[in-house]
Structures are given as C-alpha cells and as structure tokens.
Amino acid sequence: MSFLSFFEQLGESPWSVALHESEIAYSLIESFHVWSLCLFFGMTVMFDLRLLGWTMRGVPVSDVIRRLQPWTILGFVLMVISGTLLFYAIPVRSYQNIFFRTKMLLMLLAGLNVLIFHSRVFRSIAKWDADATPPRVARVAGALSLVLCIGIIFSGRMIAYNWFDCDRQPQAAIINFLTSCVPTE
Amino acid sequence: MDLLPFFQWCYSTPIGEGIRNSTWLFPVIEAFHLLGLGLTAGAVLIVDLRLFGVGLRKQTAAQLWANAQPWLLGSLTIMVASGTPLFLSESIKCLYSFAFWVKMTSLFLVLLFTFTVLRRVVQMDLSERPVLSRSTALVSLVLWFGVAWGGRWIGFS
Numbered sequence: 001m002s003f004l005s006f007f008e009q010l011g012e013s014p015w016s017v018a019l020h021e022s023e024i025a026y027s028l029i030e031s032f033h034v035w036s037l038c039l040f041f042g043m044t045v046m047f048d049l050r051l052l053g054w055t056m057r058g059v060p061v062s063d064v065i066r067r068l069q070p071w072t073i074l075g076f077v078l079m080v081i082s083g084t085l086l087f088y089a090i091p092v093r094s095y096q097n098i099f100f101r102t103k104m105l106l107m108l109l110a111g112l113n114v115l116i117f118h119s120r121v122f123r124s125i126a127k128w129d130a131d132a133t134p135p136r137v138a139r140v141a142g143a144l145s146l147v148l149c150i151g152i153i154f155s156g157r158m159i160a161y162n163w164f165d166c167d168r169q170p171q172a173a174i175i176n177f178l179t180s181c182v183p184t185e
Numbered sequence: 186m187d188l189l190p191f192f193q194w195c196y197s198t199p200i201g202e203g204i205r206n207s208t209w210l211f212p213v214i215e216a217f218h219l220l221g222l223g224l225t226a227g228a229v230l231i232v233d234l235r236l237f238g239v240g241l242r243k244q245t246a247a248q249l250w251a252n253a254q255p256w257l258l259g260s261l262t263i264m265v266a267s268g269t270p271l272f273l274s275e276s277i278k279c280l281y282s283f284a285f286w287v288k289m290t291s292l293f294l295v296l297l298f299t300f301t302v303l304r305r306v307v308q309m310d311l312s313e314r315p316v317l318s319r320s321t322a323l324v325s326l327v328l329w330f331g332v333a334w335g336g337r338w339i340g341f342s
Contacts, residue, residue, distance in 0.1 A: 027338075034222075035333055038333060041223035042228075042229070043227060044227075055252050055256060056249070058248065059241065067242065068240060071234065153220055157215060163208070
C-alpha cells in the first residue's frame with residue numbers, strides 16, 4: 001500500500017473526520033501545539049545559546065543539560081502528541097504539503113544533530129564543562145540546532161498556507177514532484 | 186473613549202495596506218513573531234522554573250535573571266517589531282476581538298509585574314521564602330499564558 005492510499009484511508013476514519021470538522025477541538029490542539037513549542041523551543045534555544053557561550057556563561061554546561069533536559073523532553077512529547085493529532089485530522093493534505101515535508105526533513109536533521117552531539121561532543125564534556133565559551137565543535141552543534149529549530153518553526157507555520165497545495169493547479173513541475181502530486185485534468 | 190478612528194487610521198497606514206496586498210508578507214512576519222515567542226518563552230521559563238524550585242536549582246534566581254534579561258529584552262524587541270505590522274494589517278478586526286484585548290491586557294500586566302515585582306523578588310534570598318518565590322513564578326506564568334492564549338486565538342476569530 002502506498003503512503004498516499006494509507007493516508008487517504010486514515011483521513012476517512014471517523015475520528016479524523018470528527019477532528020477535522022470540529023472547529024473548537026482543532027483550534028485547541030493547534031494552540032496546545034504552540035504552547036508546547038514555548039516549552040520545547042524555549043528550553044532548546046537556551047541550551048543552544050549556552051553551547052554558543054552567549055548566555056549563562058558561569059553555569060556548567062552539564063548543569064544546563066541535566067536540569068533542563070526533563071523539561072525539554074516533556075515539551076517534545078507534548079509537541080509530538082499534539083502534532084500527530086493535527087496530522088491525523090488532515091493527513092492527505094499534510095502529507096502532500098511542501099512545508100510539512102520540509103519540516104519533517106529538518107526535524108530528521110535536528111535529531112541527527114542531537115545524536116551526534118551526545119555520542120561524540122558530549123563525551124569530552126569533562127574537559128570544557130565550565131568553560132564560558134565551549135570548544136568549536138560544541139558551538140557548531142549549538143549553532144546547527146538553533147538554525148534547524150528556526151527552520152522547523154518557519155516551515156511549521158507555513159503548513160497552514162495552501163500556495164503549493166495539490167488541489168491548486170497549475171503548479172510548476174518541480175512543485176508537483178516535491179509534493180508527490182499527480183494533478184488530474 | 187472611541188477607539189475606532191485610531192484603529193481605522195492604523196488600518197489605513199501604508200504598512201498595513203502593503204501587508205494586506207501581499208500574499209506572503211503576513212505569513213513571513215508571523216513566522217518571525219513565532220520565533221520571538223519561542224525565545225521569550227526560553228528567557229522567561231529559565232527564571233520562572235527556578236522560582237518554582239525546579240530547573241537550574243544550583244544557580245541563584247538573581248544569576249539566572251541577569252543571564253536571561255538581555256535575551257528577554259531582545260526577544261521582546263522582535264515581538265514588538267513583528268507584532269506591530271501584523272496589528273496594522275488587521276487592526277479593525279483586533280478592535281472587535283476579545284482575544285486581542287485579553288492579550289494586550291495580559292501583556293501590559295506581565296511586563297509591569299516582571300519589571301517591578303519579579304525583578305526585586307529574584308534578588309532576595311529565596312531559600313527562606315518559598316511561598317513568595319512560587320507565587321511570583323505562578324503569576325508570571327499565568328499572565329504569559331494569557332498573552333500566548335490571546336495571541337493564538339486572534340487568528341481564529
């Protein structure tokens with residue numbers, strides 16, 4: 001079964017239709033997504049800024065990680081739950097939305113960045129934990145995370161706009177390619 | 186006081202009109218507004234979590250406040266710089282929007298609270314005043330939530 005036919009079926013399930021048609025539930029979940037963003041992005045950005053040596057320069061990096069990580073994870077879980085519900089409410093359109101796809105790709109890259117940070121950069125933390133300005137490799141990880149977060153928020157916000165949607169033809173061939181859209185005559 | 190003429194004037198400014206006539210200006214400015222929100226939240230939460238006795242507990246609230254303040258001010262500048270043109274482009278809708286007034290009232294109160302009460306509370310020795318510390322954080326978070334709730338809800342009306 002292709003992704004598209006799977007999401008088409010998903011979009012016809014009763015709960016998906018109910019969510020999609022309920023103005024208040026959808027708005028509430030969307031708001032919840034933004035409020036979780038405050039927690040998740042707020043924590044992430046403060047940690048990235050610490051890695052860059054731009055704030056809390058007197059606080060050991062390991063302190064910032066240990067004490068803020070539970071809140072970051074909580075924010076992430078809330079974002080994933082509310083985000084999944086938002087996707088579930090309009091699966092086909094989201095799946096074929098160019099900004100949604102960009103966002104997923106950027107999230108993948110951000111995840112990789114976290115993975116690389118924890119498996120490599122973090123191992124040598126004992127050497128630079130208390131440094132006001134961490135070594136270059138840690139600063140790069142922080143800067144990458146920050147840039148990716150900005151990209152994720154930007155593309156996430158743009159999902160709401162239908163400029164490149166499949167049902168708005170004609171679109172440039174490259175757009176239809178990137179959105180896996182096969183326009184019907 | 187009749188606010189309508191002022192809001193109409195805002196609506197008719199070239200900036201407001203330019204944004205309304207553009208397909209992508211509003212979304213792009215809105216995205217910057219959202220980025221500013223995330224940064225504001227980070228700067229606020231670092232201090233408020235500490236006042237609740239969680240988060241960065243080894244540091245004093247005064248130290249975290251000193252660290253977060255430039256970022257709070259910077260992010261608020263981004264918020265005002267992006268929020269004002271958004272407002273100009275739909276000021277008449279805002280005038281009749283309940284959410285808009287909730288947001289502006291909360292914003293006024295939280296800024297007042299932050300730069301009068303909270304600013305002083307963080308300088309105290311909070312280990313002996315848990316109630317004062319926590320209630321300060323609670324007031325701050327509730328008011329900020331009012332700002333965030335109203336802000337998101339302006340878009341739904």
